[in-house]
Amino acid sequence: MSNFRLLTGEILELIGGEKNVGSLTHCITRLRFSLKDGSKFNKAALDKLDGVILAVESNNQYQVVIGNDVSTVYRLLVDEFGIKGDAPSDSDSESDGKKGNIVGRLFNKMSSILVPIVPALAGAGMLKAFLVILSTYHLMDTAGSTYKILAAASNSVFYFLPLLLAFSCAKAFNAHPFVSVAIVGALLEPTFTGLMAKQGDIVEFLGVPVVLMKYSSTLIPAILAIWAYSYLERLLKRLIHQSIEMVAVPMLGMLIMVPVIVIAVGPIGVYFGDGIGAGIAYMNGVSGMLTGAILGGGWTLLVIFGLHWGMVPVMLNNLALRGFDTIKPATAAATFAQAGAAFGVFLKAKDKKLKSFALSSMVPALFAGVTEPIVYGISIKYKRPLVASLIAGTVAGGFIGSMGTTVMAYVFPALTTLPAFMTTTFAYYLIGIGMSFTLSALLTYLLGFDESLGESSTATAKTPKTTTPSAPLTTAGSQSLLPGITLVAPLNGTIVPLTSVKDAVFASEIMGKGIAILPSEGVVTSPVNGVVSKLFHSKHAIGITSDEGVEVLVHVGIDTVRLNGEHFASHINEGDRVTTGQLLVTFELEALIAKGFDVTTPVVIANTDDYQSISATEQHRVNNSNTLMTLFSATA
Numbered sequence: 001m002s003n004f005r006l007l008t009g010e011i012l013e014l015i016g017g018e019k020n021v022g023s024l025t026h027c028i029t030r031l032r033f034s035l036k037d038g039s040k041f042n043k044a045a046l047d048k049l050d051g052v053i054l055a056v057e058s059n060n061q062y063q064v065v066i067g068n069d070v071s072t073v074y075r076l077l078v079d080e081f082g083i084k085g086d087a088p089s090d091s092d093s094e095s096d097g098k099k100g101n102i103v104g105r106l107f108n109k110m111s112s113i114l115v116p117i118v119p120a121l122a123g124a125g126m127l128k129a130f131l132v133i134l135s136t137y138h139l140m141d142t143a144g145s146t147y148k149i150l151a152a153a154s155n156s157v158f159y160f161l162p163l164l165l166a167f168s169c170a171k172a173f174n175a176h177p178f179v180s181v182a183i184v185g186a187l188l189e190p191t192f193t194g195l196m197a198k199q200g201d202i203v204e205f206l207g208v209p210v211v212l213m214k215y216s217s218t219l220i221p222a223i224l225a226i227w228a229y230s231y232l233e234r235l236l237k238r239l240i241h242q243s244i245e246m247v248a249v250p251m252l253g254m255l256i257m258v259p260v261i262v263i264a265v266g267p268i269g270v271y272f273g274d275g276i277g278a279g280i281a282y283m284n285g286v287s288g289m290l291t292g293a294i295l296g297g298g299w300t301l302l303v304i305f306g307l308h309w310g311m312v313p314v315m316l317n318n319l320a321l322r323g324f325d326t327i328k329p330a331t332a333a334a335t336f337a338q339a340g341a342a343f344g345v346f347l348k349a350k351d352k353k354l355k356s357f358a359l360s361s362m363v364p365a366l367f368a369g370v371t372e373p374i375v376y377g378i379s380i381k382y383k384r385p386l387v388a389s390l391i392a393g394t395v396a397g398g399f400i401g402s403m404g405t406t407v408m409a410y411v412f413p414a415l416t417t418l419p420a421f422m423t424t425t426f427a428y429y430l431i432g433i434g435m436s437f438t439l440s441a442l443l444t445y446l447l448g449f450d451e452s453l454g455e456s457s458t459a460t461a462k463t464p465k466t467t468t469p470s471a472p473l474t475t476a477g478s479q480s481l482l483p484g485i486t487l488v489a490p491l492n493g494t495i496v497p498l499t500s501v502k503d504a505v506f507a508s509e510i511m512g513k514g515i516a517i518l519p520s521e522g523v524v525t526s527p528v529n530g531v532v533s534k535l536f537h538s539k540h541a542i543g544i545t546s547d548e549g550v551e552v553l554v555h556v557g558i559d560t561v562r563l564n565g566e567h568f569a570s571h572i573n574e575g576d577r578v579t580t581g582q583l584l585v586t587f588e589l590e591a592l593i594a595k596g597f598d599v600t601t602p603v604v605i606a607n608t609d610d611y612q613s614i615s616a617t618e619q620h621r622v623n624n625s626n627t628l629m630t631l632f633s634a635t636a
Contacts, residue, residue, distance in 0.1 A: 296397015
């Protein structure tokens with residue numbers, strides 16, 4: 001315990017002391033600090049502490065990854081140092097929202113609004129792209145009912161985008177979500193839209209002129225409207241007696257906001273959106289090459305600092321106004337440059353662990369557009385691959401921009417989303433991403449990198465059983481291995497590579513090797529016979545030590561710790577003995593998805609270093625009677 005007290009004191013000193021901590025939460029692996037002054041967060045020194053695996057500082061988020069002993073450190077911080085634990089107070093929340101520069105706060109807010117609706121946008125965008133291909137090559141009759149039904153499916157997300165944004169904005173701005181949807185819904189209601197014969201028509205509301213606009217498929221009017229309504233709602237709640245608040249606040253909110261939106265907020269938002277589109281068109285007209293080069297070279301840097309979501313409204317605005325976008329193709333240069341850097345590392349590296357990680361992290365980048373494992377696990381760590389990828393992204397982005405390359409839908413750039421780029425400039429897109437991948441791989445290979453940097457970065461994290469694992473997740477067939485230890489799947493669902501998980505700590509496998517499952521139902525069962533070694537207070541994460549000594553971590557969803565146990569129910573207690581297939585936890589899957597949480601569930605072997613090899617299932621889908629992994633130990 002004395003070692004943990006020393007570690008706790010050192011962490012506290014390197015984040016600015018007790019008075020610099022607004023609030024503190026923790027999940028199964030990491031401490032999450034809300035700091036009053038983020039400049040006091042000494043990431044470099046924290047990374048070097050014995051017992052700290054990784055310090056993460058991005059976009060006003062401050063995390064210290066501890067591993068299995070995080071609850072011990074957390075308890076010491078709360079009990080012995082008086083740090084405020086769990087949910088921050090209202091005052092803390094408001095102060096947190098005012099931290100950082102205005103650009104950082106704006107991008108953080110846009111991220112919280114857009115991230116939940118991106119899957120719907122991407123899915124509808126891909127469907128729209130496939131329909132364009134089918135109609136272009138006369139594989140489906142556009143006058144037929146089949147085409148029209150599918151077209152309705154692809155168009156619904158974009159037509160009703162203001163409603164989706166209203167709901168998401170309400171959560172981001174702490175307003176009532178359904179009242180927010182009702183307010184914005186007035187802009188799409190047939191009685192209102194029927195007033196307009198053409199855009200710009202003028203009608204009156206109580207003698208005040210109203211300029212009529214088309215609001216379907218727009219972004220900015222809905223965002224501005226709910227931002228304004230959030231302030232009105234708080235004001236009304238202060239003024240109206242609680243006994244009639246439930247009826248009076250929504251009624252007055254709609255009565256006041258709908259006229260305000262159609263008179264002022266809506267037209268301002270439409271004109272602002274038009275201005276953004278015109279500005280992008282002007283930049284492309286002046287120098288598409290320069291615009292593309294800036295986007296292709298700078299996109300990875302935006303991703304590193306979490307600022308890339310601030311560009312998403314601009315892309316969506318372009319698609320809504322013009323039917324195409326020129327920003328996303330240029331950013332594809334950055335995605336494929338990262339994949340190329342990983343391939344260059346794979347070709348150049350001598351260390352088998354690094355070669356394996358480079359190859360595995362390249363797969364989600366190429367097929368899903370997910371580059372975080374490469375960015376955090378290779379580019380930043382080894383530095384020269386980052387330089388190579390930035391150069392390649394700049395060159396390829398410049399080419400893509402100079403050719404006016406377009407995309408017809410919002411998608412993540414990847415090989416699987418090529419149909420969305422099949423416009424008249426598709427050939428230039430293929431040349432551009434091929435150029436980016438090849439040049440980045442070549443430069444990475446020629447520039448080289450110091451493989452010892454990877455070793456030194458993990459050498460400081462001396463807490464056992466949480467260091468970067470060395471065992472490959474592969475099929476083991478060597479005769480030198482003892483009989484394997486079998487783990488069954490703890491959930492029913494679809495297999496997802498761990499490196500594809502949208503969490504840098506899990507994806508980089510710093511917590512251990514494993515696999516992830518996208519659940520089809522909210523039931524978690526035990527994958528082994530053993531003892532529940534950890535049950536997190538929010539019930540979203542369970543640690544089990546099997547009878548053979550395997551330390552298994554099942555972590556339901558990403559960032560679900562923020563729910564503080566809502567929508568989760570545990571059926572066991574810490575210290576209980578469990579058997580394979582026994583019910584551990586249930587959770588409301590649909591509720592988590594509706595709240596925008598990524599429900600991908602990592603299943604990780606925390607003591608990976610104790611095993612020579614780990615064999616993963618080759619099945620695409622599993623249920624809790626299927627083998628998920630088999631662990632092999634070397635013979636004595």
